[in-house]
Each structure stands twice: as C-alpha cells, then as structure tokens.
Amino acid sequence: MAGHPAQFRNDPRPLARDAALRARAARVIPGGMWGHMNAARLPQGYPQFFASAAGTRLRDVDGNEYVDFMCAFGPMILGYGDxxxxxxxxxxxxxxxxxxxxxxxxxxxxxxxxxxxxxxxxxxxxxxxxxxxxxxxxxxxxxxxxxxxxxxxxxxxxxxxxxxxxxxxxxxxxxxxxxxxxxxxxxxxxxxxxxxxxxxxxxxxxxxxxxxxxxxxxxxxxxxxxxxxxxxxxxxxxxxxxxxxxxxxxxxxxxxxxxxxxxxxxxxxxxxxxxxxxxxxxxxxxxxxxxxxxxxxxxxxxxxxxxxxxxxxxxxxxxGAVAHMEAMGQMLREGIAAQAAALGLGLRQTGPAQLPMMLFDDDPDLAKGSLFCVTALDHGVYMHPWHDMFLSAAHTEEDIRIALAATRKGLEAVARAQP
Amino acid sequence: MAGHPAQFRNDPRPLARDAALRARAARVIPGGMWGHMNAARLPQGYPQFFASAAGTRLRDVDGNEYVDFMCAFGPMILGYGDxxxxxxxxxxxxxxxxxxxxxxxxxxxxxxxxxxxxxxxxxxxxxxxxxxxxxxxxxxxxxxxxxxxxxxxxxxxxxxxxxxxxxxxxxxxxxxxxxxxxxxxxxxxxxxxxxxxxxxxxxxxxxxxxxxxxxxxxxxxxxxxxxxxxxxxxxxxxxxxxxxxxxxxxxxxxxxxxxxxxxxxxxxxxxxxxxxxxxxxxxxxxxxxxxxxxxxxxxxxxxxxxxxxxxxxxxxxxxGAVAHMEAMGQMLREGIAAQAAALGLGLRQTGPAQLPMMLFDDDPDLAKGSLFCVTALDHGVYMHPWHDMFLSAAHTEEDIRIALAATRKGLEAVARAQP
Structure with missing residues (x-):
C-alpha cells in the first residue's frame, strides 16, 4: 500500500461552492435541508452538495473526490451509474x-x-x-x-x-x-x-x-x-x-x-x-x-x-455480489482493526462487514468519530461517524487500499488528539 | 371532421397479450394488480398493460393505440416523453x-x-x-x-x-x-x-x-x-x-x-x-x-x-400551458355536449375543462359510462368512466377531433342501448 493517488489528496479541501449553495438553500428550504441527508447533522467539513458520481467515486460541488462508503445511504449496491x-x-x-x-x-x-x-x-x-x-x-x-x-x-x-x-x-x-x-x-x-x-x-x-x-x-x-x-x-x-x-x-x-x-x-x-x-x-x-x-x-x-x-x-x-461485498468489507474492517491496534486506539466495528459501523471507545459526544471521519474526507474517503456504512459490488481492493490510507490518517489524528 | 385515421380503428381490438400478462401477474401479484391503476376495477375491454407512450399516444401490449386523456392519472402534463x-x-x-x-x-x-x-x-x-x-x-x-x-x-x-x-x-x-x-x-x-x-x-x-x-x-x-x-x-x-x-x-x-x-x-x-x-x-x-x-x-x-x-x-x-389545456378541454367538452344534445342524451361534464369529468344521467351502476368508454377505446381514445380525466399541453386540436369521432361512436352506442 504505497499511499493514495494525488487526486485523493483533498488538502486543502475547498468547500466554498458548497457554502454558497448552503446559503442559497437556507433561503428556500427550511434549515437548508431536511432528513437523513442533512449535513448540518454531521461534523463541519462534510460537503452537503454533490456534483457527480460514478462507480465508487463521488465528487462534491467543489471538485473534491471521494471513495464513497455510504452508497447514497444504501441504494448504490452496484456502484453509481452501473x-x-x-x-x-x-x-x-x-x-x-x-x-x-x-x-x-x-x-x-x-x-x-x-x-x-x-x-x-x-x-x-x-x-x-x-x-x-x-x-x-x-x-x-x-x-x-x-x-x-x-x-x-x-x-x-x-x-x-x-x-x-x-x-x-x-x-x-x-x-x-x-x-x-x-x-x-x-x-x-x-x-x-x-x-x-x-x-x-x-x-x-x-x-x-x-x-x-x-x-x-x-x-x-x-x-x-x-x-x-x-x-x-x-x-x-x-x-x-x-x-x-x-x-x-x-x-x-x-x-x-x-x-x-x-x-x-x-x-x-x-x-x-x-x-x-x-x-x-x-x-x-x-x-x-x-x-x-x-x-x-x-x-x-x-x-x-x-x-x-x-x-x-x-x-x-x-x-456473486454478496460474497464480494463481504470480502471487501472484511478487508476494510481488518485493516482498520490492525491500524487501531497499532495505535492503541479502542474502537468497535460491529454488524455485518458489508454494512460497517465504527464507533470509538470513550467517545460519548462522537468527537473522536468526527475527527476520524473529517480527516478521512480530507484524504478522499467518505465515511459516516454514527450511521452504518455500505459496501457495494463496485468496491475494489484498490478502493479499500485507498480507504485504509485515509483511515490511517484519521486514526493518527485521533491518537494525536488523545488527552 | 372526416373521421379518424386508420391507426385509430382498434376494431376488432385484440387483447390477448394483455390477458396473458394478467394471468402471469395473477400468480405473483395479489389480485394481479393493486391501487388506482388496477384495471379489474374498470369495465371489460380496458387494457391493463401498456407497451409504449409518446406525446398524447399510448400503445397497449397488444399494439392498440389510443389518444390518451388520463395522462397516467395526471403526471403527463407536457405529454409522454417530452x-x-x-x-x-x-x-x-x-x-x-x-x-x-x-x-x-x-x-x-x-x-x-x-x-x-x-x-x-x-x-x-x-x-x-x-x-x-x-x-x-x-x-x-x-x-x-x-x-x-x-x-x-x-x-x-x-x-x-x-x-x-x-x-x-x-x-x-x-x-x-x-x-x-x-x-x-x-x-x-x-x-x-x-x-x-x-x-x-x-x-x-x-x-x-x-x-x-x-x-x-x-x-x-x-x-x-x-x-x-x-x-x-x-x-x-x-x-x-x-x-x-x-x-x-x-x-x-x-x-x-x-x-x-x-x-x-x-x-x-x-x-x-x-x-x-x-x-x-x-x-x-x-x-x-x-x-x-x-x-x-x-x-x-x-x-x-x-x-x-x-x-x-x-x-x-x-x-402558456394552462391556457392551452383549458382551450383543448373546452373544445372537447363543447364537442361532447353538442353530440349528446343531438342524441338527446343527458350527461354532466363538471369541474375545470382541463380535468374533465363526465357522468351520465340516470346511470347508477355506470353502465352507460362504461359502454361509452369501451366504445371510445375501440375507436382509439382512452377515457375514464368514473375518475376525472387530464388534458396535457401536448394535446392538439387534431387529438380533440380524433377524440370527438370516438365519443360520437360512444354516445351513439349509449343511445342505441337506451331501453
């Protein structure tokens, strides 16, 4: 795993166009957004608006690209635009x-x-x-x-x-x-x-x-x-x-x-x-x-x-999509577990590997989870701090390797922030 | 109004493929269909399944073509596939x-x-x-x-x-x-x-x-x-x-x-x-x-x-879609009113002309409405016996002329069936 390609370095990650759209949205939509896709319920650093999607990749309106592990909260089981x-x-x-x-x-x-x-x-x-x-x-x-x-x-x-x-x-x-x-x-x-x-x-x-x-x-x-x-x-x-x-x-x-x-x-x-x-x-x-x-x-x-x-x-x-999603989810899970163990971080990965959920120990206000996820976003990977995530049949081993490069950065950030 | 073109003569109107699909559907869908599009609630002669749609025209799975006045129960305000x-x-x-x-x-x-x-x-x-x-x-x-x-x-x-x-x-x-x-x-x-x-x-x-x-x-x-x-x-x-x-x-x-x-x-x-x-x-x-x-x-x-x-x-x-729909609806309504008057038939056309509803006098079991509508279907026009209908901006004067040829046939059938 030699790190992630250049296009996955979203640092410094612009979100200006997202902010402008949020301001427009706030005028004509109550609170600017509603429901489970309301980014106001997520830590600062999450984009609200997206411009394009293909396979496992999402691009926000500022041009930042992410390997996506939410699959639009589930629907994209074969990847975007199959x-x-x-x-x-x-x-x-x-x-x-x-x-x-x-x-x-x-x-x-x-x-x-x-x-x-x-x-x-x-x-x-x-x-x-x-x-x-x-x-x-x-x-x-x-x-x-x-x-x-x-x-x-x-x-x-x-x-x-x-x-x-x-x-x-x-x-x-x-x-x-x-x-x-x-x-x-x-x-x-x-x-x-x-x-x-x-x-x-x-x-x-x-x-x-x-x-x-x-x-x-x-x-x-x-x-x-x-x-x-x-x-x-x-x-x-x-x-x-x-x-x-x-x-x-x-x-x-x-x-x-x-x-x-x-x-x-x-x-x-x-x-x-x-x-x-x-x-x-x-x-x-x-x-x-x-x-x-x-x-x-x-x-x-x-x-x-x-x-x-x-x-x-x-x-x-x-x-044979189910077996593939399970294998990719398992690869992600084991990689994160090894990274966390190496850093001495306690976290829980629960549920089926195809629908991963990750919560940190001693994280009542989700501060660790938020720091982890926003750091992963900065490194081109979209995960969720408190909702189960979703693998798709389009996820490849390369996607998982990119994800693990980002999760390592995220875990390191959490480890550095430890009191 | 010189009558309707040959493709609108669905007589004898085959419905064999529709019947075969209904039989297949009955096995894997409760009652073969549900909700407001369930043709079992309509008189015999209505197709349940459709094959294609364009503009104001619908084609059922047996190849019968209709000028449509239901617009998929409303949605098609600019016509199918605008x-x-x-x-x-x-x-x-x-x-x-x-x-x-x-x-x-x-x-x-x-x-x-x-x-x-x-x-x-x-x-x-x-x-x-x-x-x-x-x-x-x-x-x-x-x-x-x-x-x-x-x-x-x-x-x-x-x-x-x-x-x-x-x-x-x-x-x-x-x-x-x-x-x-x-x-x-x-x-x-x-x-x-x-x-x-x-x-x-x-x-x-x-x-x-x-x-x-x-x-x-x-x-x-x-x-x-x-x-x-x-x-x-x-x-x-x-x-x-x-x-x-x-x-x-x-x-x-x-x-x-x-x-x-x-x-x-x-x-x-x-x-x-x-x-x-x-x-x-x-x-x-x-x-x-x-x-x-x-x-x-x-x-x-x-x-x-x-x-x-x-x-x-x-x-x-x-x-200027609203004015157009109203004009086309009005042309249809006036044409039907004149036809009914000429035949001495009592019927009520109510509501806005863009959303026509037609009910016959002294028709408690909707027998007249059913005969009227099925006859219109046979002559290539899809209307509804007890639900409001819908004009679209795609309807043309030619569509209304075709419709009026069919409604005349339908009204004549009702007049002939009078006791």
Missing amino acids: PEVEAAAAAQRGRMDIANGPGEALVELAELMVETVPAADWAMFAKNGTDATTACLMIARAETGRRKILVARGAYHGSAPWCTPWPAGTTAEDRAHLLPFEFNDPASLTEAAAAAEGDLAGILVSAFRHDARTDQELTRPDFAAAARALADRHGAALILDDVRAGFRLHLGGSWEPLGVRPDLAAWSKALGNGHAIAAVTGNDAMRAAAQRIFVTGSFWCGAAAMAAATATLRKLHRI | PEVEAAAAAQRGRMDIANGPGEALVELAELMVETVPAADWAMFAKNGTDATTACLMIARAETGRRKILVARGAYHGSAPWCTPWPAGTTAEDRAHLLPFEFNDPASLTEAAAAAEGDLAGILVSAFRHDARTDQELTRPDFAAAARALADRHGAALILDDVRAGFRLHLGGSWEPLGVRPDLAAWSKALGNGHAIAAVTGNDAMRAAAQRIFVTGSFWCGAAAMAAATATLRKLHRI
Missing part, C-alpha cells in the same frame, strides 16, 4: 415509464422477486421504504383483523408519523398500537406479545440491529426462531424490514441464512441500484389481505425503475 | 442522480418553486403525493402544537392509513384527529372547527372537489375565503392539496385565481412530467415547524427528477 442497470432503465424509459397502467416490466420484476426470495409468493411495488413498511403493517392488520404490532425499541422503520424517530408533528394515536420489545431478546418479545392481549397483528423486525449511534448487532438465530414461533402461536404476521440490509446479506432475504422466513418483507434502497423503487413481498397466507388494502402512488408503476431493479437483481446474482 | 424534460433529466442523470446528499438541482428547483408559487417561501421534496400531504399535516401539528385536521368528506388525499379510502388494514386511531366538513360549505367548516374545541391544527382542502364517481365542483370563492379566515381566526394552517390539480389550473397554485393563499401546499403528479417527485411548499410562518419534523426517503433527493421538474415548470411557463 452501465448495465442504466442501459436497462434507459431502454425501458425510451419506450415508456409511467402510463395508465404498468408495463410488462412489472410482471417480470414480480416474477424475479418471487424466484429470488424463497419466502415470497407475490410482490407489490412502491417508491419509499416507508411505503413498504407501512403496507406491511396494513396487510398484517387486514389479514388478522387485529391491531397491535411489536416493534424493537429504537429501530428505524421509516419516517411516516407511526415510525418517524422524531416526535414533532406526530400524535400519540399514531403509535397507539405499537408495543416495544428489545432486539435479540426472545423473552421481551414474549412479554410484548402478551401485552397485546389477543390483539396481535404482527411482529416487525429489522434484518439486524442497525440503529444509528449504537453498536450494530447481528440477529441471533434463537431470536429469529423465537419471533417466527411467536408469530405462529399467535396467528400473527412476522414482518421483516429488509429495506436497509436487503440484498447485501443474502439475495433471498437477510434471514435466509438463519433459516427463518417472514410472512411479509419490506424492501427498497438497493433494489433498483439508485432508481426509486420499493417492494413488499409476502407469502400466500397474506395474499388475500394484500389485495384488500388500498395503497397506491402516482409513480409506483414506473417501468424504468422496474427494469432497473430487474437488471440489478440479475447482475447481483451473476457476479 | 423531449425537453427527458433531455434535462438525462443530462443530470449522466452526472449524478442520488448520492450522499443532493445536487445543485435541489436548490434550483426550490428557488423556481418559490418564484412560481406566490404563497411559497420555501419548498421540500419527496416522492409521492401522500408523502407531501402527510408532511403538511405533520408541519401543521408541529407549528400549532395541536392535533385536529379538518378534511372534506369523501376527498382523496393519498393512501397512507390516515387517508386511504378503503378501511382494510387501518385502525380507528389512524383518523382519530380528523374532523369532516362538506366541500364548498362554509357553515360546515365553521362547525367542524368548533368541534375541534381549541385543538385545531389545520384545514386540509383539495384544489377543487374531484372525488371519484361524483360530479366535480369548482371551489366557490366564498368557501376559499371562509377557509382562509377560519384558519386565521383559529391560528391553524390552511393546507391546499394541489397534488392532482397542481399546474393545470394556475402555475402559481390552484387557488391563486381565487385570491386565497394557503400556508402549506402539497404537490406531486404533474410537477416532473412523469418523473417521481412530490413537493411541500409553505410560507415563513411554517418554516420553523417544517425544519422540526423528520421526514425523508432514500430517493427524495434524486437529482434527475428535480432537473425534470425544473424543465417542466420552465416549459409550462414558456408555452
């Missing part, structure tokens, strides 16, 4: 995107989802992960005629009033029928189910614990099995939220390696490699209920995004 | 669509929305109309610290649990804080506000009454003024749902001609001429609250859709 996906989308778009009904692309994608996901007998499509998780709750309630949904404390399932992590603008009734449990704790699941008092419609659970600002936890097999058994015992639906993790752990669904199949699953992010699409899949027990609910949207049948999703799934299958 | 919009989207997509933050396209579009919509001091963007109406409710609640929202009985505001028109999968709590009023009835609005008992957060109202299966009603100026005054008196937010009508009645918002400005407005459908995008606009009184809520989505910053929206708005301005 030629195969873009060609499929463009070919479909040239004929038709939306119309008064779907195109054949809908049927092809639904068939491919059913073929890819062993738990799925059918599929429906939408635009947001929140559309998919919300529809799952509706289907579970329609099927069971009951109301209560068990949800892990602190888990993120979207930003509708029933699930947004911030209370502003929501009412108590939005969550009236949610009951909390602790992730990976079968006993708390049983207690929550008992608290539902015969009104249990479903158990909603993320692919693994990937809450922000918290160590990630892989799903314990006994927990997954307990969730399945509990749902069966109560005649409730087991709902897997695979929006964030989907297609990075296993193409057939993140719980396939655990041998546990949900009744319903919510998908989005990586499904269309950046094209706006979400999906609900379900088994035959949920089919009639899925037909009885009314969910829809003006753009949900967009055929270009469906063609993109079909191309994405096919390529993921063909290239 | 070259200017597609070029803007493609140019942006070639650089970047989604990334770890937005592109400059976000700021440009927000600035253009604020410039275009006199009531707007700021804008935020999303993917679905439902995202936008839901965010409006959240902002109104966050700003006022109150909960009740007044909603017109029967109005459609999206398909989230709080607003979906079908009860399956929803709970009573989803609508716990909604209070009904009658559209265009200021007294019922006052009563509903009183029923809120000091807990009034907002008044949500559609641009005009465009409920399905019902005569449309233009908004009475005194009703709009009463809604504004009532919101002011209660310190509540006036929220205009301009998702369906937006940019077809007035580019600055559908209530601009009435001289009434909402505090918040929801937009989607036509904003990006088919590209998936929605927007919330608001005034400065709502800015801080808009910043305090947490709403987001993986694809909400998609720069290609934003570039498409900017190009759409600019073209709508430049070509």
Whole structure:
C-alpha cells in the first residue's frame, strides 16, 4: 500500500461552492435541508452538495473526490451509474415509464422477486421504504383483523408519523398500537406479545440491529426462531424490514441464512441500484389481505425503475455480489482493526462487514468519530461517524487500499488528539 | 371532421397479450394488480398493460393505440416523453442522480418553486403525493402544537392509513384527529372547527372537489375565503392539496385565481412530467415547524427528477400551458355536449375543462359510462368512466377531433342501448 493517488489528496479541501449553495438553500428550504441527508447533522467539513458520481467515486460541488462508503445511504449496491442497470432503465424509459397502467416490466420484476426470495409468493411495488413498511403493517392488520404490532425499541422503520424517530408533528394515536420489545431478546418479545392481549397483528423486525449511534448487532438465530414461533402461536404476521440490509446479506432475504422466513418483507434502497423503487413481498397466507388494502402512488408503476431493479437483481446474482461485498468489507474492517491496534486506539466495528459501523471507545459526544471521519474526507474517503456504512459490488481492493490510507490518517489524528 | 385515421380503428381490438400478462401477474401479484391503476376495477375491454407512450399516444401490449386523456392519472402534463424534460433529466442523470446528499438541482428547483408559487417561501421534496400531504399535516401539528385536521368528506388525499379510502388494514386511531366538513360549505367548516374545541391544527382542502364517481365542483370563492379566515381566526394552517390539480389550473397554485393563499401546499403528479417527485411548499410562518419534523426517503433527493421538474415548470411557463389545456378541454367538452344534445342524451361534464369529468344521467351502476368508454377505446381514445380525466399541453386540436369521432361512436352506442 504505497499511499493514495494525488487526486485523493483533498488538502486543502475547498468547500466554498458548497457554502454558497448552503446559503442559497437556507433561503428556500427550511434549515437548508431536511432528513437523513442533512449535513448540518454531521461534523463541519462534510460537503452537503454533490456534483457527480460514478462507480465508487463521488465528487462534491467543489471538485473534491471521494471513495464513497455510504452508497447514497444504501441504494448504490452496484456502484453509481452501473452501465448495465442504466442501459436497462434507459431502454425501458425510451419506450415508456409511467402510463395508465404498468408495463410488462412489472410482471417480470414480480416474477424475479418471487424466484429470488424463497419466502415470497407475490410482490407489490412502491417508491419509499416507508411505503413498504407501512403496507406491511396494513396487510398484517387486514389479514388478522387485529391491531397491535411489536416493534424493537429504537429501530428505524421509516419516517411516516407511526415510525418517524422524531416526535414533532406526530400524535400519540399514531403509535397507539405499537408495543416495544428489545432486539435479540426472545423473552421481551414474549412479554410484548402478551401485552397485546389477543390483539396481535404482527411482529416487525429489522434484518439486524442497525440503529444509528449504537453498536450494530447481528440477529441471533434463537431470536429469529423465537419471533417466527411467536408469530405462529399467535396467528400473527412476522414482518421483516429488509429495506436497509436487503440484498447485501443474502439475495433471498437477510434471514435466509438463519433459516427463518417472514410472512411479509419490506424492501427498497438497493433494489433498483439508485432508481426509486420499493417492494413488499409476502407469502400466500397474506395474499388475500394484500389485495384488500388500498395503497397506491402516482409513480409506483414506473417501468424504468422496474427494469432497473430487474437488471440489478440479475447482475447481483451473476457476479456473486454478496460474497464480494463481504470480502471487501472484511478487508476494510481488518485493516482498520490492525491500524487501531497499532495505535492503541479502542474502537468497535460491529454488524455485518458489508454494512460497517465504527464507533470509538470513550467517545460519548462522537468527537473522536468526527475527527476520524473529517480527516478521512480530507484524504478522499467518505465515511459516516454514527450511521452504518455500505459496501457495494463496485468496491475494489484498490478502493479499500485507498480507504485504509485515509483511515490511517484519521486514526493518527485521533491518537494525536488523545488527552 | 372526416373521421379518424386508420391507426385509430382498434376494431376488432385484440387483447390477448394483455390477458396473458394478467394471468402471469395473477400468480405473483395479489389480485394481479393493486391501487388506482388496477384495471379489474374498470369495465371489460380496458387494457391493463401498456407497451409504449409518446406525446398524447399510448400503445397497449397488444399494439392498440389510443389518444390518451388520463395522462397516467395526471403526471403527463407536457405529454409522454417530452423531449425537453427527458433531455434535462438525462443530462443530470449522466452526472449524478442520488448520492450522499443532493445536487445543485435541489436548490434550483426550490428557488423556481418559490418564484412560481406566490404563497411559497420555501419548498421540500419527496416522492409521492401522500408523502407531501402527510408532511403538511405533520408541519401543521408541529407549528400549532395541536392535533385536529379538518378534511372534506369523501376527498382523496393519498393512501397512507390516515387517508386511504378503503378501511382494510387501518385502525380507528389512524383518523382519530380528523374532523369532516362538506366541500364548498362554509357553515360546515365553521362547525367542524368548533368541534375541534381549541385543538385545531389545520384545514386540509383539495384544489377543487374531484372525488371519484361524483360530479366535480369548482371551489366557490366564498368557501376559499371562509377557509382562509377560519384558519386565521383559529391560528391553524390552511393546507391546499394541489397534488392532482397542481399546474393545470394556475402555475402559481390552484387557488391563486381565487385570491386565497394557503400556508402549506402539497404537490406531486404533474410537477416532473412523469418523473417521481412530490413537493411541500409553505410560507415563513411554517418554516420553523417544517425544519422540526423528520421526514425523508432514500430517493427524495434524486437529482434527475428535480432537473425534470425544473424543465417542466420552465416549459409550462414558456408555452402558456394552462391556457392551452383549458382551450383543448373546452373544445372537447363543447364537442361532447353538442353530440349528446343531438342524441338527446343527458350527461354532466363538471369541474375545470382541463380535468374533465363526465357522468351520465340516470346511470347508477355506470353502465352507460362504461359502454361509452369501451366504445371510445375501440375507436382509439382512452377515457375514464368514473375518475376525472387530464388534458396535457401536448394535446392538439387534431387529438380533440380524433377524440370527438370516438365519443360520437360512444354516445351513439349509449343511445342505441337506451331501453
């Protein structure tokens, strides 16, 4: 590892154009930005606005280039602008995107989802992960005629009033029928189910614990099995939220390696490699209920995004994407671990290697994580101080080597700043 | 009007490929389709699946071609595949669509929305109309610290649990804080506000009454003024749902001609001429609250859709689209009225000419409307028997002449079927 090429030295890193755009944005957008991409929630030194993206590389509006480990917060599972996906989308778009009904692309994608996901007998499509998780709750309630949904404390399932992590603008009734449990704790699941008092419609659970600002936890097999058994015992639906993790752990669904199949699953992010699409899949027990609910949207049948999703799934299958992402994530993780050990720094890398989370020991205000990440940015690598990151199938060993040159600088900066 | 060209004679109209696709879809999609584009809710003879679209023309998977008056249920305000919009989207997509933050396209579009919509001091963007109406409710609640929202009985505001028109999968709590009023009835609005008992957060109202299966009603100026005054008196937010009508009645918002400005407005459908995008606009009184809520989505910053929206708005301005759509709608409406009068048929054409709704007298089961529409389909014109239709700026006088040839056939069929 002979260091990183010159174009990855962003030092001194200009951010003047970003600042100018932020000032313009502040006039016409509340706070200048909203939601999970609001850079005001990140340390100083993060760009808010980007100009271009290709493969694993992002360029901000000031021309700084980064090897990216956020993948647009997940969607870019094959890298930005994957030629195969873009060609499929463009070919479909040239004929038709939306119309008064779907195109054949809908049927092809639904068939491919059913073929890819062993738990799925059918599929429906939408635009947001929140559309998919919300529809799952509706289907579970329609099927069971009951109301209560068990949800892990602190888990993120979207930003509708029933699930947004911030209370502003929501009412108590939005969550009236949610009951909390602790992730990976079968006993708390049983207690929550008992608290539902015969009104249990479903158990909603993320692919693994990937809450922000918290160590990630892989799903314990006994927990997954307990969730399945509990749902069966109560005649409730087991709902897997695979929006964030989907297609990075296993193409057939993140719980396939655990041998546990949900009744319903919510998908989005990586499904269309950046094209706006979400999906609900379900088994035959949920089919009639899925037909009885009314969910829809003006753009949900967009055929270009469906063609993109079909191309994405096919390529993921063909290239063995999961194994590659895991290998690249593992290389990054082991490299960082060795660097940290050499510097005597305590840090925790948790969750699956394909969705890395890195938190420093004794870092309650994330000062270490922030210094680490901003230093990495200065050396041409985009990481996140408190959200899980994302590998893509486009990441190469060279990308990891570049990243490790930057993480070494970041760790050295943290070590130097030690009191 | 010498009749319609040969390519618009779809008689006998094959639908075999459509039927085959429906059979495949039935296996992998609950009921074969969902939502507002489900052709199972339409009379026999409607195609479910489409193959291509250009301008005002749609081609189904069996090769039948139609002059389209649904515009994909609204989005296609400049016609399918408008070259200017597609070029803007493609140019942006070639650089970047989604990334770890937005592109400059976000700021440009927000600035253009604020410039275009006199009531707007700021804008935020999303993917679905439902995202936008839901965010409006959240902002109104966050700003006022109150909960009740007044909603017109029967109005459609999206398909989230709080607003979906079908009860399956929803709970009573989803609508716990909604209070009904009658559209265009200021007294019922006052009563509903009183029923809120000091807990009034907002008044949500559609641009005009465009409920399905019902005569449309233009908004009475005194009703709009009463809604504004009532919101002011209660310190509540006036929220205009301009998702369906937006940019077809007035580019600055559908209530601009009435001289009434909402505090918040929801937009989607036509904003990006088919590209998936929605927007919330608001005034400065709502800015801080808009910043305090947490709403987001993986694809909400998609720069290609934003570039498409900017190009759409600019073209709508430049070509005087509203006047053209109104003129074409008026030509269609007057032609149909004359045809019906000549045949002694009673029918009602209601609402704005740009969003036509046609319902037959004495047609409780919509048998006449269905016969009319299917006959029109056979003659190469796609209309809807119980949903408002949509004109686009791409519709030409020639399109209207073709349409009137088909509507004459449809009306003649209805006249022949009279008992």
